[in-house]
Amino acid sequence: MTLPPEQTDSVPRPEGMPPTRRRPGGRTSRIRTQVLDAIRAELGERGYDELTLDGVAARAGVHRATVYRRWRNVGGLLADLFEATSDDDWQPQDTGSLQGDLAALNHENQAVLTARPSIAAALIAASFRSEEAARGLRRLWEDRYARCEVIVGRAVRRGELPPHTDARRLLIAATAPLYHQLMILRLPPDPDLPGEAARTTVLAASAGAFLRPPPAGAT
Numbered sequence: 001m002t003l004p005p006e007q008t009d010s011v012p013r014p015e016g017m018p019p020t021r022r023r024p025g026g027r028t029s030r031i032r033t034q035v036l037d038a039i040r041a042e043l044g045e046r047g048y049d050e051l052t053l054d055g056v057a058a059r060a061g062v063h064r065a066t067v068y069r070r071w072r073n074v075g076g077l078l079a080d081l082f083e084a085t086s087d088d089d090w091q092p093q094d095t096g097s098l099q100g101d102l103a104a105l106n107h108e109n110q111a112v113l114t115a116r117p118s119i120a121a122a123l124i125a126a127s128f129r130s131e132e133a134a135r136g137l138r139r140l141w142e143d144r145y146a147r148c149e150v151i152v153g154r155a156v157r158r159g160e161l162p163p164h165t166d167a168r169r170l171l172i173a174a175t176a177p178l179y180h181q182l183m184i185l186r187l188p189p190d191p192d193l194p195g196e197a198a199r200t201t202v203l204a205a206s207a208g209a210f211l212r213p214p215p216a217g218a219t
Helices: 026-046 053-060 064-071 074-086 098-114 119-127 131-158 167-184 193-206
Strands: none
Touching: 026 053, 026 064, 026 074, 026 119, 053 064, 053 074, 064 074, 074 119, 074 131, 098 119, 098 131, 098 167, 098 193, 119 131, 119 167, 131 167, 167 193
16 A cells, blocks of 8 residues: 655546645645645654654754644644645556556555655554554544545456455455565565565465355355
């Protein structure tokens, strides 16, 4: 699951997807953008332990009183950063095949997690130290999983997958190897792993490994 790119190109949202929440314009929007950019930079360079409102205010060029009044504490900074990330227009690529879509998703994940500095990695690390960050990360995962379910829906319509395939389980299986290698084992990125994980998941999914169980009482 992509988490989150530093900047993403705007992509039209599919029919039925809730629209992006509008943010106030003018000076308020400008200040928020400056502060969010400063939070990302501070997290990436210093990590959660050294993230402070004073440091963010100084980097953003915003008066500290403004930052304290609006964001109050580090938890408020992180909560707003996660909310801003969920407001983007990112959508998974449509390559024309399930394996291609999953491989493309994994390549995006790998690029984001190995960027220097990696804001995604910093946010994941912060989630183990801050309850606000943990809640924000869970909401962001839910948002990203929901957006990526379209990958499975397309594959079912193309006849690549059986109906009633559990999209969440398939997506976890496809993306987990990258997070395990990069975030847990802390190994260098493997250029072949995004495609290999996608291919393995497709083989399992095609054999019905991710089918949802029939409803109770069904024959």
